[in-house]
Amino acid sequence: MRKLLLIICFIGSASWLGAQSGTPKKITLFTNVQVFDGTTDRLLNRDVLVEGNLIKAVSEEPLAVIQTDNVTIIDGQGMTLMPGLIDSHTHLNMYKTGSLHEFEGTTWEEIGARAAAFAQEMLAMGFTTIRDMGGAHVGLKNVIDEGLLDGPRIYAAGGFVSQTSGHGDFGMLTQRKGETNMERLEIARVVDGRDEVLEGVRRNYALGAVYTKVMVSGGVTSLKDPIYASQFSDDELSAAVETAEDWGSYVAVHVFQNPDLKRSLELGVKVIDHGLNISEENMKLLVEKGAFFSPNLTALAPEALLHPAHQDPDFPSTKKFMTLREQSTNLTAYVKKYKPKMVFNSDYVLLTGVPYRQCMDFTKFHMAREFGNFWALQTLTVNGGELAKLTGPGNPYAEGDLGVIKEGAYADILIVEGNPLEDIKVIGASDKWFGAEPREQDVPSIKLIMKDGKIYKNTLE
Numbered sequence: 001m002r003k004l005l006l007i008i009c010f011i012g013s014a015s016w017l018g019a020q021s022g023t024p025k026k027i028t029l030f031t032n033v034q035v036f037d038g039t040t041d042r043l044l045n046r047d048v049l050v051e052g053n054l055i056k057a058v059s060e061e062p063l064a065v066i067q068t069d070n071v072t073i074i075d076g077q078g079m080t081l082m083p084g085l086i087d088s089h090t091h092l093n094m095y096k097t098g099s100l101h102e103f104e105g106t107t108w109e110e111i112g113a114r115a116a117a118f119a120q121e122m123l124a125m126g127f128t129t130i131r132d133m134g135g136a137h138v139g140l141k142n143v144i145d146e147g148l149l150d151g152p153r154i155y156a157a158g159g160f161v162s163q164t165s166g167h168g169d170f171g172m173l174t175q176r177k178g179e180t181n182m183e184r185l186e187i188a189r190v191v192d193g194r195d196e197v198l199e200g201v202r203r204n205y206a207l208g209a210v211y212t213k214v215m216v217s218g219g220v221t222s223l224k225d226p227i228y229a230s231q232f233s234d235d236e237l238s239a240a241v242e243t244a245e246d247w248g249s250y251v252a253v254h255v256f257q258n259p260d261l262k263r264s265l266e267l268g269v270k271v272i273d274h275g276l277n278i279s280e281e282n283m284k285l286l287v288e289k290g291a292f293f294s295p296n297l298t299a300l301a302p303e304a305l306l307h308p309a310h311q312d313p314d315f316p317s318t319k320k321f322m323t324l325r326e327q328s329t330n331l332t333a334y335v336k337k338y339k340p341k342m343v344f345n346s347d348y349v350l351l352t353g354v355p356y357r358q359c360m361d362f363t364k365f366h367m368a369r370e371f372g373n374f375w376a377l378q379t380l381t382v383n384g385g386e387l388a389k390l391t392g393p394g395n396p397y398a399e400g401d402l403g404v405i406k407e408g409a410y411a412d413i414l415i416v417e418g419n420p421l422e423d424i425k426v427i428g429a430s431d432k433w434f435g436a437e438p439r440e441q442d443v444p445s446i447k448l449i450m451k452d453g454k455i456y457k458n459t460l461e
């Protein structure tokens with residue numbers, strides 16, 4: 001029980017009023033909430049004060065503010081206040097159904113409009129930050145940050161960096177390097193040899209990328225490369241790492257094969273994306289190096305076998321998918337044993353609307369089913385926020401921390417009905433995937449969504 005009522009008098013605090021800078025900053029006080037702060041495995045009885053776009057105070061004692069036009073007091077009705085969610089692997093510019101080849105006939109206007117729809121979709125699900133893992137530059141981010149469009153914060157990789165016939169070479173067999181729409185639009189960079197890698201990665205940074213994504217193994221959806229293919233030489237990969245480091249940032253790799261995983265870590269790659277079939281030796285190495293692990297875990301769920309795309313056993317991607325699953329039986333055990341810094345990775349492409357929502361909702365559930373709610377929530381919050389900082393001096397959101405509820409952090413806040421540490425469904429998770437009841441964009445159990453101090457949704461009343 002909290003007995004003391006602490007009255008905060010803003011009159012005496014010029015900085016809290018923002019008086020020195022002219023216009024006073026907006027104040028929001030959240031009371032009557034239980035706080036999941038991102039790092040503690042239980043809910044805390046706290047009041048949370050937001051000033052402008054940052055969290056100003058997280059108090060054990062009840063807070064009170066003097067009511068002015070500038071002040072909003074929100075009674076959380078005993079619900080859970082938690083950090084906005086972070087998805088550390090999305091593809092804004094691939095929010096489209098069909099096959100990869102259809103991008104060859106899609107205009108930039110449509111791809112851009114679809115990305116805007118995707119951004120709105122993500123914010124409506126409570127994702128206040130995404131790390132876009134290739135394809136997006138900062139055009140859409142700028143529009144969102146300017147307040148013209150609702151969407152999450154975006155950490156953009158720029159065009160994904162692939163060798164010829166690699167996982168990011170999406171053209172048809174008749175198209176050679178430089179001839180594809182994806183390259184013209186700079187969504188993909190097909191580069192070979194050290195010089196072209198340097199040029200491609202440098203070009204990404206010029207367009208606003210804050211880190212680099214490189215494909216170093218075969219992939220499931222791509223059509224020109226077998227899953228076992230090793231991609232890029234050490235020299236080429238090193239060129240990407242050196243360039244990223246020149247910009248004060250890091251390289252994340254799309255990787256499946258263990259030899260590629262090992263050499264990536266040894267060459268200075270900081271984030272392993274996918275890596276579902278990681279060996280025990282490589283998991284140890286990943287933890288030793290302090291790298292982040294970003295597995296698209298849902299591919300290994302039993303429910304994934306029901307994926308409509310995988311119903312034809314002769315379809316090339318299905319064969320690759322099945323091979324990968326057969327090689328990836330120890331992932332959960334290694335994660336539990338070595339506890340890598342792990343982030344949430346949805347990585348859905350070629351899906352929109354209801355099927356997209358079903359995948360996302362199930363992915364949250366599956367993460368919690370495999371590793372427990374606290375672990376899943378950390379991947380979705382504090383761990384994603386820590387990963388965001390790897391972008392170094394180019395970090396576009398360096399004013400505060402992301403993924404945590406603490407003083408000085410960005411005011412990216414959800415209020416959800418129920419305790420997500422006990423029931424992951426309160427953040428929109430679903431134990432059903434393909435058979436799930438179709439839902440609208442809105443997630444009803446998320447009652448409030450605040451990003452950067454601005455309230456985008458409030459159904460508490």
Ligand SMILES: [Zn+2]
Pocket residue numbers: 089090091133347
């Ligand atoms: Zn991806």
